[in-house]
Amino acid sequence: MTRKIRIIGVGLGAPRHVTGEAVEAMNEVDVFLVPDKGERKSELLDLRRALCAELIENDRWQLRTIADPERGPDSERDARQYREGVAAWHAARVSAYVDVIKALPPGATVGFLVWGDPAFYDSTIRMVDRIAERIDVEMRVIAGISAIQVLAAEHRIPLNAIGGPVHITTGRALIEQWRRDLGTVVVMLDGHLRCRELVAEHPDLQIYWGACVGMPQQALVAGRLGDVIDEITRVRRRVRDDLGWVMDVYALVPPE
Ligand SMILES: C[S@@+](CC[C@H](N)C(=O)[O-])C[C@H]1O[C@@H](n2cnc3c(N)ncnc32)[C@H](O)[C@@H]1O
Numbered sequence: 001m002t003r004k005i006r007i008i009g010v011g012l013g014a015p016r017h018v019t020g021e022a023v024e025a026m027n028e029v030d031v032f033l034v035p036d037k038g039e040r041k042s043e044l045l046d047l048r049r050a051l052c053a054e055l056i057e058n059d060r061w062q063l064r065t066i067a068d069p070e071r072g073p074d075s076e077r078d079a080r081q082y083r084e085g086v087a088a089w090h091a092a093r094v095s096a097y098v099d100v101i102k103a104l105p106p107g108a109t110v111g112f113l114v115w116g117d118p119a120f121y122d123s124t125i126r127m128v129d130r131i132a133e134r135i136d137v138e139m140r141v142i143a144g145i146s147a148i149q150v151l152a153a154e155h156r157i158p159l160n161a162i163g164g165p166v167h168i169t170t171g172r173a174l175i176e177q178w179r180r181d182l183g184t185v186v187v188m189l190d191g192h193l194r195c196r197e198l199v200a201e202h203p204d205l206q207i208y209w210g211a212c213v214g215m216p217q218q219a220l221v222a223g224r225l226g227d228v229i230d231e232i233t234r235v236r237r238r239v240r241d242d243l244g245w246v247m248d249v250y251a252l253v254p255p256e
Pocket residue numbers: 012114115116117118119120121122145146147148187188189190210211212213214215247248249
């Protein structure tokens with residue numbers, strides 16, 4: 001029997017970020033599968049549970065955690081080892097999910113609640129594609145509000161210059177990739193504020209930075225990179241000290 005899977009972008013933790021379409025899809029789901037990453041990520045688990053409790057109108061939904069396979073020390077790996085490490089981790093995850101889905105009643109609809117939008121630095125769609133190679137699946141993806149959009153909205157900026165490009169990348173790849181003709185460069189997954197390495201040569205870049213955007217703990221800093229990088233470092237550290245973790249995203253905009 002075909003299993004229905006819904007991959008639902010839920011924005012950044014607040015019920016008001018969840019679109020009407022996402023709420024409809026959440027109400028179709030019988031079992032939400034959530035990777036259990038332990039430690040601080042249990043806060044994210046609690047957030048998902050709270051969203052379901054607030055937005056789902058039936059009482060049949062369940063949230064089931066699936067132990068996340070061990071993932072190696074990414075920071076010690078080169079690019080090839082990193083890709084191989086991620087591939088092995090995805091394969092282990094896929095097997096765990098296939099086992100759980102096969103054990104569900106045949107008509108059950110399975111849901112994945114994805115932070116932000118499933119299209120940005122999230123492996124759920126790829127993982128469900130792999131699940132679909134092993135069992136018969138009908139998959140839908142529901143867009144969510146991404147940290148990228150909330151960053152731009154909170155700073156009240158368009159991301160692109162008129163007719164210009166927007167490049168989205170990770171902290172890991174920023175220095176290797178950055179070129180002025182990329183236009184605005186949006187950086188996610190940067191635990192080390194790699195943009196500091198651009199200060200010496202490109203201090204005039206404009207940076208729009210945000211931690212915990214769209215959340216009660218939101219912190220924003222904007223300005224000339226050379227002028228505000230130390231302030232961003234301080235604010236980032238303060239947020240991390242307060243919460244025990246920090247998620248941040250930034251846009252680097254070349255001067256006109
Ligand atoms: C695994 S990616 C997931 C992105 C997510 N799918 C999205 O659309 O926002 C995690 C990265 O997204 C960014 N991020 C997610 N939530 C954020 C938030 N509330 N504030 C700032 N950055 C956030 C950070 O760069 C973080 O390292």
